[in-house]
Amino acid sequence: MSEGTIKKFMFVNRTAPYGTIYALESLEVVLITAAFDQDVSLVFMDDGVFQLKKGQQTKGIENKNFSPTYRALDGYDIEKLYVEEEALAARGLTEDDLLVDVTVMSRAELGKLMDEMDVVLSY
Amino acid sequence: MLHIVNKSPLQRTTLESCLRVAAPGGAILLIEDAVYAATKGNEAEGKLRDALSRFKVYALVPDLEARGMGDRVMDGVSTVDYGGFVDLVAEHKNCQSWL
Amino acid sequence: MKIAVTINEGPYQHQASDTAYLFCKAALEKGHEIRRVFFYNDGVNNASSLTEPPLDDRNIVARWSKLAEEHKLDLVVCVAAALRRGIRDENLAPGFRISGLGQLVEAGIEADRLVTFGD
Numbered sequence: 001m002s003e004g005t006i007k008k009f010m011f012v013n014r015t016a017p018y019g020t021i022y023a024l025e026s027l028e029v030v031l032i033t034a035a036f037d038q039d040v041s042l043v044f045m046d047d048g049v050f051q052l053k054k055g056q057q058t059k060g061i062e063n064k065n066f067s068p069t070y071r072a073l074d075g076y077d078i079e080k081l082y083v084e085e086e087a088l089a090a091r092g093l094t095e096d097d098l099l100v101d102v103t104v105m106s107r108a109e110l111g112k113l114m115d116e117m118d119v120v121l122s123y
Numbered sequence: 124m125l126h127i128v129n130k131s132p133l134q135r136t137t138l139e140s141c142l143r144v145a146a147p148g149g150a151i152l153l154i155e156d157a158v159y160a161a162t163k164g165n166e167a168e169g170k171l172r173d174a175l176s177r178f179k180v181y182a183l184v185p186d187l188e189a190r191g192m193g194d195r196v197m198d199g200v201s202t203v204d205y206g207g208f209v210d211l212v213a214e215h216k217n218c219q220s221w222l
Numbered sequence: 223m224k225i226a227v228t229i230n231e232g233p234y235q236h237q238a239s240d241t242a243y244l245f246c247k248a249a250l251e252k253g254h255e256i257r258r259v260f261f262y263n264d265g266v267n268n269a270s271s272l273t274e275p276p277l278d279d280r281n282i283v284a285r286w287s288k289l290a291e292e293h294k295l296d297l298v299v300c301v302a303a304a305l306r307r308g309i310r311d312e313n314l315a316p317g318f319r320i321s322g323l324g325q326l327v328e329a330g331i332e333a334d335r336l337v338t339f340g341d
Contacts, residue, residue, distance in 0.1 A: 005331050012219065014140065022222075022230075025263055025303065032323040036331065046140050084144070111146035115124045119330040120219040121338060123230070123263075127337075129237075155237045185244070205248035212335050213223050213254070220338040222230070 007118040013048035026123035045084035125215035129155035132167035226333035230340030232267035233282035242339035290317030
């Protein structure tokens with residue numbers, strides 16, 4: 001029915017992992033959206049940047065460590081990962097702390113990009 | 124673009140994030156606990172007031188009234204009902220809920 | 223206009239489901255089409271037929287069922303999120319159906335607007 005239509009989907013991730021389920025369930029929507037051959041962008045801002053922190057060890061909280069999935073996004077042709085520059089700095093993080101390659105953007109650039117989207121989902 | 128915010132600015136930084144990132148010229152709709160942001164005399168009032176030059180700001184009347192704040196809306200903020208909410212969604216090309 | 227809605231929080235705990243319901247009702251009154259309502263995260267709890275609020279409170283689940291019946295709405299509950307939280311066909315309220323996350327993506331593709339209600 002919707003075959004052939006390609007829309008620009010943006011996922012705005014603003015929550016840290018594990019404290020709530022949003023990061024994990026957002027990732028599940030991202031993967032399905034890619035399976036529909038849509039144009040997918042991921043934005044990490046506010047505490048959402050913590051989702052990409054290297055070295056997550058979840059054994060002690062008996063939760064699944066889903067951070068390796070971010071590294072697998074490449075295989076789903078999801079390559080547009082954007083991180084808000086100011087959010088990183090505010091959390092004492094740099095690009096080197098992240099487990100995937102991202103494009104670091106200023107808040108103004110992010111806002112402009114958001115405006116160009118067809119569907120914006122936030123978790 | 125329509126930005127929808129539902130958190131009180133006195134407890135959460137969601138509205139701040141929205142105001143920081145949203146491209147000028149967009150609209151901001153305050154619903155649920157975010158309607159407190161649109162009220163006179165709240166500590167965060169200045170932030171929204173500054174934003175009025177860059178965005179059109181709306182607050183959902185039933186949420187204001189439910190919270191006893193219907194008579195305290197700051198100047199420059201427009202009020203809408205659920206029908207107005209629908210119109211805002213329809214008028215803008217896209218929308219983002221800042222959860 | 224075709225509008226799709228997604229709800230990410232359960233009933234009563236958060237206002238999201240109430241706001242979404244009143245939004246859908248207003249949209250229908252204005253002649254818009256609600257393409258689909260998709261329940262995700264704890265939002266799947268809006269579909270539990272075991273919900274029993276006090277008599278003087280609104281019945282959020284029954285209200286969705288009624289709106290679906292009146293307007294032939296497509297109320298879809300995410301299967302993975304539902305199974306995690308104990309929502310299955312056995313306790314699914316009338317008017318809801320359980321299906322995959324693809325239904326959310328499809329709604330996003332087919333509708334003119336997708337509006338999220340959550341925490």
